[in-house]
Amino acid sequence: MDIDDNEGDDTKDGGGDMISEDNERLQRIRADLVSLTGGKIGGTIGDWELVSIEPVTHLSVRAGYGAARKLSFMQSDVAAILKYDLYISGDFCELCINDHKIQGNTVKDIVSRTSQDGGLSLLYQLISLRPCFGSFGPEVVETVSQALELSGQDSKYHFTVDTNFIGTSSQGRTYAGTVRSLDCVFLAQSRVADRCTACTKLDSLVINRSLLSGEAGIQLANSDSETETGKVNTSKPSHQSVWKLDTTDEQGCSFLCPQVQTFNCSLPHAFDGSAQATTVVHHRVEISDTLKVKLELCGKLVTRDFPQFAADHQLGPLLDRVAGLRLCVGYPAHRLMKQARYILNHVGRMIPEMRKLFKHYSVDEDFVYRIGGEEEIGTIRSTKCKIESEVGSDICAACRTLQQPIEFQ
Numbered sequence: 001m002d003i004d005d006n007e008g009d010d011t012k013d014g015g016g017d018m019i020s021e022d023n024e025r026l027q028r029i030r031a032d033l034v035s036l037t038g039g040k041i042g043g044t045i046g047d048w049e050l051v052s053i054e055p056v057t058h059l060s061v062r063a064g065y066g067a068a069r070k071l072s073f074m075q076s077d078v079a080a081i082l083k084y085d086l087y088i089s090g091d092f093c094e095l096c097i098n099d100h101k102i103q104g105n106t107v108k109d110i111v112s113r114t115s116q117d118g119g120l121s122l123l124y125q126l127i128s129l130r131p132c133f134g135s136f137g138p139e140v141v142e143t144v145s146q147a148l149e150l151s152g153q154d155s156k157y158h159f160t161v162d163t164n165f166i167g168t169s170s171q172g173r174t175y176a177g178t179v180r181s182l183d184c185v186f187l188a189q190s191r192v193a194d195r196c197t198a199c200t201k202l203d204s205l206v207i208n209r210s211l212l213s214g215e216a217g218i219q220l221a222n223s224d225s226e227t228e229t230g231k232v233n234t235s236k237p238s239h240q241s242v243w244k245l246d247t248t249d250e251q252g253c254s255f256l257c258p259q260v261q262t263f264n265c266s267l268p269h270a271f272d273g274s275a276q277a278t279t280v281v282h283h284r285v286e287i288s289d290t291l292k293v294k295l296e297l298c299g300k301l302v303t304r305d306f307p308q309f310a311a312d313h314q315l316g317p318l319l320d321r322v323a324g325l326r327l328c329v330g331y332p333a334h335r336l337m338k339q340a341r342y343i344l345n346h347v348g349r350m351i352p353e354m355r356k357l358f359k360h361y362s363v364d365e366d367f368v369y370r371i372g373g374e375e376e377i378g379t380i381r382s383t384k385c386k387i388e389s390e391v392g393s394d395i396c397a398a399c400r401t402l403q404q405p406i407e408f409q
């Protein structure tokens with residue numbers, strides 16, 4: 001990321017009374033902030049905590065704390081977990097969100113509108129600044145990471161992966177990393193937006209993770225016209241799916257689409273952003289001679305209706321819809337898997353109460369995934385696993401209940 005550091009220099013170079021007036025204002029605001037926090041390190045005002053006073057006064061809102069948790073407008077159940085840091089001295093005032101310095105005039109403008117004892121208002125306005133979320137869908141992040149890795153130093157792409165970004169969803173899914181334009185300014189373009197102008201261009205990314213297309217990868221569709229500034233953009237990078245006719249006989253025919261699914265395999269209570277894993281999901285659709293649809297993900301039956309297909313018998317939209325479904329990955333954490341395997345193999349020796357508990361679990365040995373080049377096998381599922389994950393999640397409702405306390409009767 002290019003850091004353009006002209007801002008501070010301008011202030012120093014351009015002499016005159018204006019500067020000393022600004023500096024005086026900063027000194028007063030700074031004194032006000034220190035007094036508001038009680039002048040003690042660790043003192044707080046709202047969600048802000050005083051970290052240091054001299055030589056630079058530093059106030060910080062811990063990651064995801066209070067107002068530093070920002071809900072996405074585009075995906076309303078996702079929140080970005082952010083850290084806000086304000087550094088203020090006699091001649092500069094700097095805001096960092098997730099350790100990225102906010103460039104441009106935004107912070108300067110807020111300061112210049114702040115009265116000399118307006119520390120409280122300043123803090124409120126800064127924490128209200130909305131971040132740019134970039135494009136944080138795990139498939140996009142994973143595909144772009146791979147594309148950047150392959151292209152090495154002279155990347156032809158105009159975007160990068162920001163590994164500092166963490167998003168959480170109420171569905172229990174955690175997003176590690178986000179794709180940003182190289183011109184990302186880290187602030188959303190307005191109070192009702194999720195992204196900066198540069199990052200809205202990411203909507204024209206088309207990722208193709210279908211293994212049948214030869215090379216799973218990333219393509220930039222030439223749809224610049226769709227991302228004209230000013231246009232409200234609520235779309236996400238689009239997915240392409242490639243299917244093949246697998247079997248056909250008088251009973252019907254089946255279509256197959258193997259796709260890469262990316263997920264995080266750390267446990268919900270101990271999230272580890274680096275534990276990104278991938279698995280190949282075989283999406284299979286069988287259509288009988290009576291036009292009944294049977295759907296499988298990795299050879300496991302998924303029960304759901306397709307009313308649209310029943311009404312119009314359009315194959316294309318049906319296949320696109322199925323390609324968009326995600327497999328429930330259960331809990332593939334390696335250590336927990338080993339323990340669960342052991343316990344389930346020795347369940348006969350347990351007291352009946354414990355046996356009851358382990359009746360809810362099963363170990364799925366067919367689940368194969370890769371993490372950091374290593375292949376791993378197995379995941380823990382609820383015995384009532386629905387195979388298809390909930391929307392915006394990598395887990396189904398039944399497997400999610402394994403996180404809840406279980407009552408013994």
Ligand SMILES: [Zn+2]
Nearest residue numbers: 132184196199
């Ligand atoms: Zn951006």
Ligand SMILES: [Zn+2]
Nearest residue numbers: 328385396399
């Ligand atoms: Zn499940």
